[in-house]
Amino acid sequence: MTPTPTGKVIPTAIGRDLVLERVLPGSIDDAWASITESDRLARWFCTWTGEARVGATLELSLVAEEGDATSQAEITACEPPTHLAVSTHAQGGSWLLEATLTPIDSDHTRLRFVHHLDEEAKSEEIGPGWEYYLDRLVAAMNGSPMPDWDDYWPSLGSAYADRTAAPESSPDPVA
Numbered sequence: 001m002t003p004t005p006t007g008k009v010i011p012t013a014i015g016r017d018l019v020l021e022r023v024l025p026g027s028i029d030d031a032w033a034s035i036t037e038s039d040r041l042a043r044w045f046c047t048w049t050g051e052a053r054v055g056a057t058l059e060l061s062l063v064a065e066e067g068d069a070t071s072q073a074e075i076t077a078c079e080p081p082t083h084l085a086v087s088t089h090a091q092g093g094s095w096l097l098e099a100t101l102t103p104i105d106s107d108h109t110r111l112r113f114v115h116h117l118d119e120e121a122k123s124e125e126i127g128p129g130w131e132y133y134l135d136r137l138v139a140a141m142n143g144s145p146m147p148d149w150d151d152y153w154p155s156l157g158s159a160y161a162d163r164t165a166a167p168e169s170s171p172d173p174v175a
Contacts (some may be wrong), residue, residue: 001151003131005159009123018115018123022134023108024101025141031101031109032081034141043140045133054078060088064136064149093120111137127160128152 007020024031034040038047042063050058054075062069071090077098078084085098096116101109113134115126132152139146 001147003135003147003152003156005127005131005156007127007131007160009117009127009160012116015119016117016121016123018117018127018130020113020127020130020134022111022113022138023104024111024138025107026109027106028081028101028103028109030141031111034137035099035101035111036080036084040140044136044146048073052078064133064146093118095121124157124161128154128156131156 006022007018010017010019024034026034034044036052038049041047045064046060046062048058048060050056052058052075054077056075058073058075060071060073062071071088073086073088076085076087076096081101083098083100085096088095088097098114098116100112100114102112103109111134113130115121115130117123117126129152132147132149135147138144
C-alpha cells in the first residue's frame with residue numbers, strides 16, 4: 001500500500017494547524033465510541049485509564065508504538081457526540097488535539113482532526129503519524145487489516161515538509 005498524504009498545514013493567528021479528514025464508516029454514535037471508549041480506541045490507537053470528564057487527566061498507553069509509549073491527556077472540551085479536545089503531555093512535549101464529528105448520513109461520519117502545532121513541531125514528522133493512525137481508525141471501523149507503519153514513514157515525510165494550506169476541500173466519500 002502506498003498512502004497518499006491528505007492533511008493540510010494551515011497558518012493560524014498563533015501558529016499552524018495540521019488538519020486531516022476522514023470519512024468513517026458508521027453512525028456518528030459509532031464514530032464517537034471509536035474515538036472515546038478505551039476498548040474501541042485500543043483497536044487502533046491507545047487505551048486509557050482515569051475519569052473521563054472535562055478537566056480530568058487520563059493515562060494513555062499507545063498500542064502501535066515500541067517501548068514505553070505512555071502519556072497523559074487532559075480533556076479540555078467534550079461535547080458528545082460531536083467534539084473532543086485534549087492536551088497531551090509526554091516526553092516529546094505537549095500537543096493540543098481536536099476531533100470534530102459530523103454525520104453525513106446514517107452510515108457515514110466525517111472526522112475532522114486538528115493537531116495545533118507549536119513553533120517546534122515538525123509537520124514532516126507528525127503528519128505521517130496521524131495519517132497512519134487515522135487510517136488505522138478507518139481499518140478498525142471497517143474490520144480491515146491494519147496498515148503498516150513502514151508504508152507511512154519516511155515516505156510521507158517529504159510531502160509534509162513542504163505542505164501548505166490549500167483551498168478547503170473534502171476527502172472522497174469512500175474511506
